[in-house]
Amino acid sequence: MSVYRTDPPSLGRPFGRDYAPAAVGLAADPAVRRAVARQAAELARHSDDAGVxxxxxxxxxxxxxxxxxxxxxxxxxxxxxxxxxxxxxxxxxxxxxxxxxxxxxxxxxxxxxxxxxxxxxxxxxxxxxxxxxxxxxxxxxxxxxxxxxxxxxxxxxxVTPLSPVMKGCAGVPAPGLATFADYGPVDPSFGRGVRVAVIDTGIVEAPRRDGWLSGVARVPDGAATGSNIDHLDADPADGYLDVSAGHGTFVAGIVAQVAPGAEITVHRVLTTSGTATDVDVACALIRAVRENAQIVNLSLGTETHRDEAPLALAAAFDVVREIEMARGWETVVVAAGGNGGTTSPVWPAAFGRVVSVGGLTAGLRPSTWSSRGHWIDVSAVGEGIVSTYVAGAQSPDLAADPQTFTADPWARWTGTSFAAPQVSGAIARAMTEHSLSATQAVQALLAAGKPVAGFGRALQILPGA
Structure with a gap:
């Protein structure tokens, strides 16, 4: 089944121009381009030397x-x-x-x-x-x-971080989109009833006044099930946003832009330094599947010694398979392909049952910093993506041009971390728009993509900059 709206298949636009820059009020001025280019350069810097x-x-x-x-x-x-x-x-x-x-x-x-x-x-x-x-x-x-x-x-x-190479770039300010109730590019029913689990750094505690992510449950510290609040300034507590503060909020906001009706749950497994063990991630994955997530987004990953699959994650997928067989339907797992800039597989994206996502420029060209290879299934724009961010000041040690974000901020960020949730949202939208199962929606989106060597099928969803 095709999920195309208006454009010919060669363009790789499964939803036409619903998310075009003009529709969401983005202005790619020279300052924006410079900021995004700096983010991309920071991700790419490690690829031509012997370390970061x-x-x-x-x-x-x-x-x-x-x-x-x-x-x-x-x-x-x-x-x-x-x-x-x-x-x-x-x-x-x-x-x-x-x-x-x-x-x-x-x-x-x-x-x-x-x-x-x-x-x-x-x-x-x-x-x-x-x-x-x-x-x-x-x-x-x-x-x-x-x-x-x-x-x-x-x-x-x-240790399974938000990127195989811990990145120094953070969000840069962006003009806000409309309030959630007035967000116009897509039908607010797209994704309705689809449960999308985001396994990440957690969610910002204070609800936003513009309505974005207001439907995401906040689980406080001390709860029996474990908190999902992103503490933002904890490692170290120095008055600045930690290196990965707001990452989960940003990822959840991307899912909400693409599929406004989706039921988003956020699980905190990564620290504000953006790290967890593969055992931690494996446990969170199993929990999300047990809670009947139809789509799980993992904007994290690691390269490994001799390209081996991490055992804890491999075992987790065995548990997931047993859960799926017992209930009679599958959960789709989407994972960022990584920012390594090489063909070395990044896990969990490289597992065969995972939808692995690479990063592209705004022109749907391969991003130099993105991991690539036969194990990448699909790719989306990963440079200068706009989404919900968190209030606070960035550390001058960790950002080339540190910024201070006030209440209800929006920011631009770069990485496969932000390509993956576009695909998660697209799956949710295709499910409701075309009455598909999650696995059928994946196949439809793959068929809709534009082939790009080493990057699977390219999809134009959010525009980036």
Missing amino acids: RGRGDVIRERVRGRWLRGERRVDVVRGAQEDEKALIVGGEVLVSMSSWPDVADEAARDGLTRVDVGCTDLEDRVVRLRADGEDSQARLTRFVDDLRAQGHAVSFSY
């Missing part, structure tokens, strides 16, 4: 120095290519339960101790091992490589 320099190093060290305090630490392991690095939980590895009987003795000889996985749904599927000592990382790397060479399912415990 400048503000990227500041961010990485903040993550390593402040996150996972106490019994755990953050280390770096090389990816499949020499200049690629992935963040891992230091001193930890994961082993699938099916491999555990064959590797338990070797783990004991290497001084590895079994500890709780930290996720009830995964306790009988994954074994979490911990090693102590200054040489633990070298021992664990040998342990992982040796056992994988024997065919065992073993991997590091990965």
